[in-house]
Amino acid sequence: MSIGRTGLLAALALTSALTQPAFARTARPAAQKVLPTTSYTLPNGLKVIFHIDRSDPVVAVVLAAHVGSSREVTGRTGFAHMFEHLFFLNSENLGPGGLDKLSARVGGTGANGSTSRDWTVYNQEVPKDALEKMIWAEADKLGFFIKTVTPAVLEKEKQVVKNEKRQSVDNRPYGHARELLDEAMYPAGHPYRWQVIGSMTDLDAAQLADVQDFYRRWYTPNNSTLTIAGDFDPAQAKAWVEKYFGEIARGAPASRPKPQPVALTASKSLAYEDSYAKLPQLSIAWPTVGVADPDAVAIEMLGDLLTEGREAPLTKLLVEDKKLTDRVDIGNWDSEIAGESVLAVRAFPNVTLDQVKAAVDQGLAQFRVDPAALARVKTLREAAIYSQLGDVDGKATTIARYEAQTGDPDFLDTYLTRLRALTPADIDRVFRRYFYQRPTVSVSAVPKGKAALALTGAAMVTPITEPIVQGAEAAIDQNAGRTAYTRSPSKIDRTQEPPFGPTPTVTPPTPWQATAANGIAVSGIEDSELPVVRFTLSVDGGQRLDGGAKPGTATLLARMLTRGTARRTPAELEKALQALGARIDASVDRERLIVSGTTLARNYDTTMALFREILLEPRWDANELALAKAAVTARIADNKSDPQALAARVTNVVSYPQGSLLAQDILGTPESVAALTLNDVQAAYARLSPRTARFRVAGAVTQAQTTAALAPLATAWTTAPTALAALPEAAKPDAARLFFYDVPDAKQSLLMFSTPTVRRGDADYYPLQVANYILGGGGFASRLTQEVREGKGYTYGIRSGQQGWRTEGRWTMSSPVRANVTLEAASLARKIVADYPTTFTAQDLALTKTSLSKARAFQFEQLIDKLDMLALIGDYGLPVNYPLREAAVLDGMTVERIRGLAQRYWPVDRMTFVVVGDAATQMGRLDALGAGKPVAAKPLID
CATH class of the missing domain: 3.30.830.10 (Metalloenzyme, LuxS/M16 peptidase-like)
Structure with a gap:
């Protein structure tokens, strides 16, 4: 688990989305690294890692400290995350605003950071001319920071962290499930028992001396790594790193912790009534292994085999056969010293979680490793890696986090080697060792007043939340307690911000444009940096296809388009896409229907054949319509528990004329969705016209390939445009x-x-x-x-x-x-x-x-x-x-x-x-x- 400044609670689960990439149309040599690095260590212990990427005139600078919530102790939790917040605010030479103001001045993407159980990462991506500035800034944080933290700064940041917890946990549906799982999974004293964000009581009790001690213990060169990726001169960067970091003193030794796996002797079951949830949710966790353990990759792939696709046993039973939910998710939390796999099922309204648990048990009992399915999920992993490595920040952060967790910046290659070597026997072995008929921890989160939906025998608990009392928090004066301090000595003048380097040249890409014979406007940008292609078909319609009288029609149409074709069942279509490492999805907004996809470049032509089949030959299956309607209805209920969705919904209702198209929910209502028929959805589909469509593509594909891929549509899709419902304009109030x-x-x-x-x-x-x-x-x-x-x-x-x-x-x-x-x-x-x-x-x-x-x-x-x-x-x-x-x-x-x-x-x-x-x-x-x-x-x- 990771907590970052942007509010994302889930860490970038590196090994859950990485697989063997193909960086060229031909096979990559086995010895070639995915992210080639060079590294060295300064005399003070700072490890420095370089990765060169000349694709864009940008660089990423990542400072990673090998400290997370697992380095805390009972009664002093939440310090690592609190420190992440404080670290951005000030330092002796950067001044108030710290990295945030500097990032804005240099045109960076925004200073960011995240804290996990095991590490804290600070990452910035900036134009290449600002590299020296960022090295100077990161050194100022690591060596010249702590004197700027005052009691007022600490008190204000406590309130920010509390708001983060309210936003991410207390005020969020199912927000307490994770903390209940961890408390039940890990014994007292285990460093993974508490949450990264920590206890609010512990944070309230924190004093300035505690923060200072934490900094001096963990924020040392010999417990940190500096990673630089992008377009830069490594010799010059090395000189800058030595200049700004070299004199920072080594700290106390910080040894790497040993594995502390968990062995449950019996299953545990907890339940709580969730004030925000509108649907019951069951979470089941199995103790597993840490990220470096050889079994970690097999456990990940087992999770995919259990849930990925219509024929995966858990998805087939819970979604297809028993219709208890619209999806089954499993995530592998392989941290440094232990891990767990967590299955989550958000059931349909009034489904008991006993029904869900029985179906899960049945699915596990039926599981057998299918070699063909294993090959498909491996290919999906191959494609998924590019979502993390599409920019230099993703590359640098991947390197830094692997180094922090394993000590090896090139651990991705180890992961890939293990992935390639996986056999069905490996999957079967970890299934029986860690999952099948093994003790688990389960948490039932049920809507308020519906305790009967929880698992039978579950112990009902009440999560701890901080009471909100009017006027309880005193106003904070940021200048209070601010005292003068003596600037820390340095061999260089650190008060002078380094100058910009030469201004990089930025040239926008030049798209090609064409018009297909049936009227589709086609455009593309060729980019061969990675062997991947992304594409989108945008067709006028969207919510306008509802016509005002049948809310939810367009949403159902989008869901139906990818539920099989006239020639393939939903499961057959999924398997065909998986085998290519491809995904195709459909969605709608107020103005258009969008079919989008991604695939490996080598499989572009085959993927486009499936795209044409999806577009031209929908399946129109009554059973699939029923499943889609159930999923949409559940989503409508779920949105009633999301404050952001509720506010947006109210805004639309009061901004447009009563009953008008945009005053309606694009999902529809439970009643309107229930009333929709296949004829309604087919009628909306029949109004899609190539003459109001745009196809666009980007990646390692030529205009000629795209033209050839779209040519069969010229005679097969010729629908003439029809008039669509007009969209109202929002009212402009005369008063607030x-x-x-x-x-x-x-x-x-x-x-x-x-x-x-x-x-x-x-x-x-x-x-x-x-x-x-x-x-x-x-x-x-x-x-x-x-x-x-x-x-x-x-x-x-x-x-x-x-x-x-x-x-x-x-x-x-x-x-x-x-x-x-x-x-x-x-x-x-x-x-x-x-x-x-x-x-x-x-x-x-x-x-x-x-x-x-x-x-x-x-x-x-x-x-x-x-x-x-x-x-x-x-x-x-x-x-x-x-x-x-x-x-x-x-x-x-x-x-x-x-x-x-x-x-x-x-x-x-x-x-x-x-x-x-x-x-x-x-x-x-x-x-x-x-x-x-x-x-x-x-x-x-x-």
């Missing part, structure tokens, strides 16, 4: 209005402010994006983050942004905040937006221009970025040279222009304010916000 959706006893309130703006293709759209950078789009450089999170500690995250469609646009700000400061946080955010037209400065403009212009180095780094470029050209009508036009717009922006845009498009006196939280304690207080008297929103959408 406030809606409150009640979630009793919510530990946080979700704030969402919104206002109509402009279409994606309008002239003011990009200027508004530029204007929003300092307001709320620039991450830790933004005013909202600096004042609401960093200044007050009210939230874990807050941001604002532009969303644009063909017909209209919307600006939205959202943030989950501590419940007892709902009014204070909303008032502060409202004031920041209201004052923006008068407070935006020349310094703000300079930072905006520098950051956004230098960030062009990353603009088209990944294949998905290139597809996004083609989408803006094809779906929204932007010119092919729009990146150059936007660059010119940025260069010409002025303070007056941004102030005028903010005043015109973000009027707080005419905005829509939506709050999702505890009405009993917070709704009445919001009378003072100045947005009108709160209106109860639940009757509007329930």
Whole structure:
């Protein structure tokens, strides 16, 4: 488990998504490394790793400390994660704002970090001209940091971490399942027993001396690794590393911990009533092994064989045969000293978890290793690796995390060797050793008041949550306790930030464009860096296919398209795609239906044959329709437990005319979905026309290949366009209005402010994006983050942004905040937006221009970025040279222009304010916000 600044709780499960890649159309030599590295160690013990990648003018710098929650002790938990937060804030020579401000100044993707059981990683990706700056900055953190931490800084960051826990655990459906699993799985004293985020009681008790001791014990060169990946001169980088890191003193020895596997003597079963969950969920965990154990790869592949695909035994029984759920997931948490595999099943409404457990047991009893299935899941792993290695940050982080967990930066190659050598006998062996008829830990999470759905015999528990008391937290003065300190001595002048290197040249990719004989607009960008291809078909329709009278039709159509074909059952289609290392999915938004896919380049032609079959020959199976309807209905119920989804739903309902298309849920309602028939879905499909379709492709594929792959569609798909339902425009209120959706006893309130703006293709759209950078789009450089999170500690995250469609646009700000400061946080955010037209400065403009212009180095780094470029050209009508036009717009922006845009498009006196939280304690207080008297929103959408 990993906790990072962006709010993602799940760690990048490296070995769960890696397999043998093919970096060329011919076989890769067995001795060739996937991510070639060179490494050396400074005299003070710092290990330095280099990986050269010349594909883009960017570099990633990753500092990894071999310390996570497993280095903590009972009563002092959560320190590693707390320290990750503190590490970004300041240092002697970087000054307040630390890495966050530096990353913004140099045009980086944003300083980030994550903490796991075993390591803490700090990663930055920047244009190559900022490499020396980042090495200087990371050294300042490692060796010249701790004097800048004051009691006020510590107290404020405690509140931020608490908000992170409320957002990720307390205020989240099924959020407590993991902590209950770990407490039952690991015995007292085991370092994996507690969560990475730690105990809030422990954090409350933490004193400045505790933080200082933690830093001096673990944040030492000999317990850290510096990884640099990208386009750089290794000799120059080595000199810089020696200059800035070389004099930092070695710390106390930090030995690598020994394995501490768990052996359960009997099964354990716990249950709790979840205030947010709308569906029952069963989690089952088996103790396994650490990441370096030779059995880890086989255990991973066993999980895939049990659940991946329609014919996998657990999926077949629970989804296909017994219809208890729409999916079965299993994840392998192979940490450094132990591990566990966790199966999660979110059942349909009112399904008992006894039924789920019986089906799981039946599926395990029926399991036999199929050599052909093993070969397919291996191929899927081969393709999945590219999602992690598509940019230099992913490459650097993969190297750093493997080094931290195993001591070997090239452990990926060991993993791949083990994967290639796997046999059915290996799978059968680990199945019987770790899974079949072995003791487990299970947690039943059931909706409030539905304890009867839990496993029979499960011990009912009540997870510990922090009470929210109005006025309980004192206001924090960030200047309090700030005392002068003597700057730490150094052989060099560290107060001077290094200069930029030569400015890198950034050239946008040049797409090719064509029109197929049946009218499909085709475009592509050839990129042979990796042997992979991504593609998308975008067809006008989307929610408009519902016609207003049959909500949910388009959603069901998208689900039905990939549920087999006229020639293949769903299982046969899945197996055909798996064998190619390919995936094809379909989805809808308000304007279009999208069929997207990814495949290995060597299998592009075969994958496209399956794509044509999916598009032209849907299966239209009544049983599959029933399964799809059940899944959509469950998703509708699930969204009722998601504060963000609830706020967005309320916003749509109050923004569009009652009963109009966009006032409806794109999923439909349980009643409308139940009433839909195959004829309804087929009628929507029949309205898809190639003349309103765009096909785009990016990767190691030529225009000639794509043209040939689409040629069979010329005569097979000739449907003429038909008129689609018109989309309404959002109302522009004459006055501010406030809606409150009640979630009793919510530990946080979700704030969402919104206002109509402009279409994606309008002239003011990009200027508004530029204007929003300092307001709320620039991450830790933004005013909202600096004042609401960093200044007050009210939230874990807050941001604002532009969303644009063909017909209209919307600006939205959202943030989950501590419940007892709902009014204070909303008032502060409202004031920041209201004052923006008068407070935006020349310094703000300079930072905006520098950051956004230098960030062009990353603009088209990944294949998905290139597809996004083609989408803006094809779906929204932007010119092919729009990146150059936007660059010119940025260069010409002025303070007056941004102030005028903010005043015109973000009027707080005419905005829509939506709050999702505890009405009993917070709704009445919001009378003072100045947005009108709160209106109860639940009757509007329930």
